[in-house]
Amino acid sequence: MKRHVLGMTLAAFPAVLVLTGPVWGADPTINVGSPDQTPIVVQPAPPPPIVVQPAPPPPVVVQPTPPAPVVVQPTPAAPVVVTAPATPQVVVPTAPETVLADDIRAHEVRAQTIYANKIKAREVQGAIHQTNNVKIPSGKSDIKAPQVTASVIYADSIQADSVVANDIYVRNLKRD
Numbered sequence: 604m605k606r607h608v609l610g611m612t613l614a615a616f617p618a619v620l621v622l623t624g625p626v627w628g629a630d631p632t633i634n635v636g637s638p639d640q641t642p643i644v645v646q647p648a649p650p651p652p653i654v655v656q657p658a659p660p661p662p663v664v665v666q667p668t669p670p671a672p673v674v675v676q677p678t679p680a681a682p683v684v685v686t687a688p689a690t691p692q693v694v695v696p697t698a699p700e701t702v703l704a705d706d707i708r709a710h711e712v713r714a715q716t717i718y719a720n721k722i723k724a725r726e727v728q729g730a731i732h733q734t735n736n737v738k739i740p741s742g743k744s745d746i747k748a749p750q751v752t753a754s755v756i757y758a759d760s761i762q763a764d765s766v767v768a769n770d771i772y773v774r775n776l777k778r779d
Contacts, residue, residue, distance in 0.1 A: 699753050699754075700753065700754045700755065701753060701754065701755045701756075701757070702714075702746070702751065702753040702755070702756045702757070702758075703739065703740055703743045703744075703757050703758075704743055704744060704745065704746045704756070704757070704758045704759075705739075705743045705744060705745050705758070705759050705760075706745045706746070706758070706759060706760050706761075706762070707745075707746045707751055707756070707758045707760070707761045707762070707763070708745075708746070708747045708748075708762050708763070709746070709747070709748050709749060709750055709751045709763045710749050710750060710763060710764045710765070711749070711750045711751070711763060711764065711765045711766075711767070712724075712750075712751045712752075712756065712761055712763045712765070712766045712767070712768075713750070713751070713752045713753075713767045713768065714752065714753050714754060714755060714756040714767075714768045715754050715755060715768060715769050715770070716754075716755050716756070716768060716769065716770045716771075716772070717729075717755075717756045717758070717761070717766065717768045717770070717771045717772065717773070718737045718739070718755070718756070718757045718758070718772045718773075719737060719756075719757075719758045719759070719760065719761050719771075719772070719773050719774075720736070720737050720739070720758075720759050720760060720773070720774045720775065721759070721760040721761070721773070721774065721775045721777075722760070722761045722766060722771070722773050722775070722776050722777070723760070723761070723762045723763075723777045723778075723779060724761070724762070724763045724764065724765065724766045724778060724779065725764050725765065725778065725779045726764065726765045726766070726778075727765075727766045727767075727771065727776065727778060728765075728766070728767045728768075729766075729767060729768040729769055729770060729771045730769065730770050730771065731771045731773065731776065732770060732771065732772045732773070733773065733774070733776075734772050734773065734774055735774060736774060737757075737772060737773070737774055739757050739758065739759055740757060743757075743758075743759070751763075756768075
């Protein structure tokens with residue numbers, strides 16, 4: 604069936620061309636009425652003019668620029684320099700390691716360890732160890748001074764306002 608339709612179409616196409624005449628380059632004159640009348644020429648209407656209007660320009664939107672951020676930085680504070688007050692220089696005369704004395708009279712007697720038979724003082728600070736008898740090595744003398752300081756003190760008797768030591772070995776202690 605497809606062949607039949609195709610065959611008819613191919614046969615009809617030349618006939619249509621012959622009957623209608625050439626389409627391209629044909630004379631636009633059409634005769635209507637008798638041949639002795641003046642021909643009326645029908646011309647196709649000219650195409651309407653094409654007017655291309657430019658598109659309106661897009662609206663221009665001007666956005667204000669945001670103000671530049673203002674950064675306020677505090678001015679750095681001047682460095683604070685703290686100067687410690689000068690520590691007073693205390694010059695301590697070097698105390699002898701050991702003091703041997705028969706009698707010591709002073710305002711203050713200081714030592715790591717004191718060995719004495721008799722102590723008479725208003726104030727006594729330190730660990731007091733009571734003993735029966737303290738043997739004092741030979742070569743002793745009497746000492747009178749505002750302050751007596753040593754690492755170890757051996758004395759038969761000490762009379763002072765203040766006696767300060769870590770350990771005090773004494774036979775007789777009297778507080779004034």
